[in-house]
Structures are given as structure tokens and as C-alpha cells.
Amino acid sequence: MDKRIYAALDSIHAGPELKRRVKMNLSQTLSQSASRRKRLRIAAVAVCMLLLTVISGSWVYFTPTAQISIDINPSVQLNVNRFDRVVSAKGLNEEGDALLGSLSLWLMDYEGAVTEILESEAVSSLLSQEEVLTIGVTGKEETQCERMLSGLSSCTGKEANAHCCYADESAMEAARKLGLSYGQYRAYLELLKWDPTVTAQDIEGMTVRQIRDWIGSLQGGEGETSEDVESSNGSGNGHQHQHGKDQ
Numbered sequence: 001m002d003k004r005i006y007a008a009l010d011s012i013h014a015g016p017e018l019k020r021r022v023k024m025n026l027s028q029t030l031s032q033s034a035s036r037r038k039r040l041r042i043a044a045v046a047v048c049m050l051l052l053t054v055i056s057g058s059w060v061y062f063t064p065t066a067q068i069s070i071d072i073n074p075s076v077q078l079n080v081n082r083f084d085r086v087v088s089a090k091g092l093n094e095e096g097d098a099l100l101g102s103l104s105l106w107l108m109d110y111e112g113a114v115t116e117i118l119e120s121e122a123v124s125s126l127l128s129q130e131e132v133l134t135i136g137v138t139g140k141e142e143t144q145c146e147r148m149l150s151g152l153s154s155c156t157g158k159e160a161n162a163h164c165c166y167a168d169e170s171a172m173e174a175a176r177k178l179g180l181s182y183g184q185y186r187a188y189l190e191l192l193k194w195d196p197t198v199t200a201q202d203i204e205g206m207t208v209r210q211i212r213d214w215i216g217s218l219q220g221g222e223g224e225t226s227e228d229v230e231s232s233n234g235s236g237n238g239h240q241h242q243h244g245k246d247q
Contacts, residue, residue, distance in 0.1 A: 060082070061081060061083070061085075061087070062081065062087045063081060063082075063087075064079035064080060064081060064087055064088065065080065065081055065082045065139055065140060065141055065144060066079075066080045066137065066138065066139030066140075066141065066144050066145060066148060067079055067080065067137070067138050067139060067172065068080060068110060068114065068135060068136070068137055068148070068152070069092075069134075069135065069136040069137075069138075069167065069172065069181060069182035069183070070114065070117055070133070070134075070135050071092070071133070071134045071135075071136075071181040071182060071183025071184060071208060072123055072126050072127070072131050072132065072133040072134070072183070072207065072208065073093065073095055073126070073131075073181075073206075073207040073208070074091065074093065074095035074096040074098065074099040074122055074123065075091070075092035075093050075095070075096045075181035075183065075184075076089060076090065076091050076092060076096040076099060076100055076117065077089065077090050077092055078105065078110060078113055078114075080110050080139075080148070082141070082144065084109050084110050084111075084144075084147075084148070085107050085108065085109060085110070086105050086106060086107065086108050086109075086110060086113045087106070087107070088106075089105055089106075089113075092181045093181070093205075095122065098122070099117065099120060099122050099123070102120065102122075103116055103117065103120065105117075110148060110151065110152075111151045111152070111154070111155050114135070114152060114155045114156075115155050118133075118155065118156065118159070126207075127159055127161065127162075130160075130161055130209070131161065131207060131208075131209045132161045132163070132183075132207070132208040132209045132212060133156065133159060133161055133162040133163065133183075133208075134162075134163050134165075134182065134183030134186060134187075134208055135152055135156065135162065135163070135164045135165070136164075136165055136166070136167035136171075136172070136182040136183070136186075137149055137152065137164070137165070137166055137167065138166070138167040138168060138169050138171075138172050140169075145166060149164055149165075149166060152164045161209075165186075167182055171185065178200040179200060179204060180200055180203070180204070183208045184203060184206070184208060184211065186208075187203075187208050187211035187212055187215070188200060188203055188211065190211075190212075190215055191203070191211055191214060191215050191218075194215055194218040194219065195218055
């Protein structure tokens with residue numbers, strides 16, 4: 001293309017000096033145009049790389065690596081990323097949906113989010129009535145789960161009826177299939193030891209405290225279960241830390 005342009009200039013009847021200047025200016029223009037195109041290509045590649053980095057980083061940031069199940073009726077589940085931030089939350093019953101609708105937990109650190117839930121009117125009023133609070137932590141990274149259990153113990157340290165434990169994913173999945181929260185599921189397993197005829201539908205809508213009172217009536221006691229005894233003999237503040245699969 002450049003050769004054809006220069007040949008066309010040679011056919012023009014003009015003085016040698018004028019032709020020389022025109023050719024020199026044209027050469028500079030073509031060179032600048034090529035350089036501009038090269039810069040544009042480099043800029044386009046840089047933008048693509050930046051977009052890929054942002055998209056990849058966003059995918060990592062918003063991918064849950066652990067779950068916190070909080071059950072006192074309301075029951076909710078917090079999905080936490082590898083940086084201990086809440087990236088999503090869902091209610092496990094109508095009361096849980098209503099509770100989350102009144103709070104803004106997105107991207108909060110999990111301790112702050114749990115504290116917000118415990119201090120909400122719906123939950124704090126139940127705790128004042130000695131309702132049982134069960135918090136289960138599950139995830140693929142054991143180190144993160146251990147760290148979160150330790151942090152949650154600090155959040156619930158003042159609550160005598162709060163129980164924190166590790167929950168494997170199979171137990172969480174079994175609870176979901178039965179339509180129960182994790183806290184209900186744990187109490188349901190305990191209840192089955194005393195009355196194998198009880199079904200998941202029988203306890204649907206019941207609080208963990210009500211299920212445990214049922215267990216207590218079968219034991220002939222005041223609602224205290226073997227889990228309660230185990231908890232009170234553990235850390236001394238009503239917290240239970242279980243590692244591995246639930247029995």
C-alpha cells in the first residue's frame with residue numbers, strides 16, 4: 001500500500017523539494033498510524049487481562065467455603081467465603097426469612113453477622129426465655145471451620161443455652177432432605193433414641209427447646225437431655241464443640 005502511494009506521488013508534476021517534503025510527512029503519518037494501531041492492540045489486550053482478573057477474583061471472593069446454620073426458630077444459614085465474609089444468607093423457615101429481611105448482613109464478617117442475629121429482637125427475646133440456640137459450622141476447609149468455631153464461642157459466650165458444634169456436610173444434607181434445620185435434626189436424632197416411631201413431620205415447626213422438652217418427658221426428667229449434660233460438663237458455659245461426624 002505504501003509503495004503505491006509513493007508511486008502515485010512520483011507521477012504528480014511538482015518540484016523535487018515539494019515531493020520530498022510530502023513523502024517525508026506521509027511517512028511520518030503512516031508510521032504514527034501504525035504505532036497508534038499497535039498501542040490500541042496492546043490496550044485491548046490489557047483490558048481483556050484486567051477483566052479476566054476481575055472476573056476470576058470475583059468468582060473466588062463470592063464462592064462460599066463454609067456454612068453457619070443458626071437455629072432457634074427463626075432458623076437461618078449464612079454462607080461464608082474464604083475471607084470469613086458473608087456472601088449470602090437464606091432463611092430455613094418463614095421466621096428465618098422474616099429475620100433476614102430485617103437485617104443487612106451481606107459482606108459482613110461472620111462474627112459480626114452472628115452478633116447482629118443474636119441481638120435482633122426476634123432472637124434476643126427467645127434467648128431471654130431460655131430457648132435453645134444451636135449453631136452448626138460446616139465446610140470443606142477444616143482450618144477455617146476450627147477458626148470459625150472459636151470465633152462463634154466468643155459471640156455466644158454469654159448465652160447459657162447456646163450450643164456450637166461442627167457439622168459434616170452429610171448431616172447438613174440429611175437435615176435438608178427431611179425439611180429440618182440442623183438444630184432440629186440434631187434434636188430429632190436424640191428423640192429417636194427414646195421414641196423410634198417419631199417422624200420428621202411430627203417435629204416440623206417445633207423449636208429445639210420443644211423437641212428437647214419432649215425428650216425430657218420421655219426420660220421422665222425436666223427436659224434435660226444427654227446432650228445438655230454433655231454440654232454443661234464441657235466448657236462450662238453451655239457450649240458444645242464436636243468435631244467429626246454427628247452420631
